[in-house]
Amino acid sequence: xxxxxxxxxxxxxxxxxxxxxxxxxxxxxxxxxxxxxxxxxxxxxxxxxxxxxxxxxxxxxxxxxxxxxxxxxxxxxxxxxxxxxxxx
Numbered sequence: 001x002x003x004x005x006x007x008x009x010x011x012x013x014x015x016x017x018x019x020x021x022x023x024x025x026x027x028x029x030x031x032x033x034x035x036x037x038x039x040x041x042x043x044x045x046x047x048x049x050x051x052x053x054x055x056x057x058x059x060x061x062x063x064x065x066x067x068x069x070x071x072x073x074x075x076x077x078x079x080x081x082x083x084x085x086x087x088x
Contacts, residue, residue, distance in 0.1 A: 018081045019069045023047050026084055033083065046076065 026047075030040060050066040070077040 018077070018084065021070065021084055022068045026080065029084060029087070043080070
């Protein structure tokens with residue numbers, strides 16, 4: 001005898017979630033873990049002083065500070081990602 005059971009599926013795509021992680025929220029989560037203030041300062045230095053602009057043909061946008069995301073390819077990025085999503 002064949003029964004029809006409902007199945008619920010939820011897909012989560014974490015591929016680009018950390019590209020938009022706001023630095024202030026990341027620092028708030030890290031401070032909740034009890035991370036030493038000196039290490040938080042070092043992480044802030046790691047993430048700060050990055051700027052971006054957009055170039056289309058020969059036109060450039062204004063240069064603005066990067067306030068979210070973590071540098072791609074960094075060794076420290078995956079650790080920050082795990083700490084950022086740990087409470088999900």
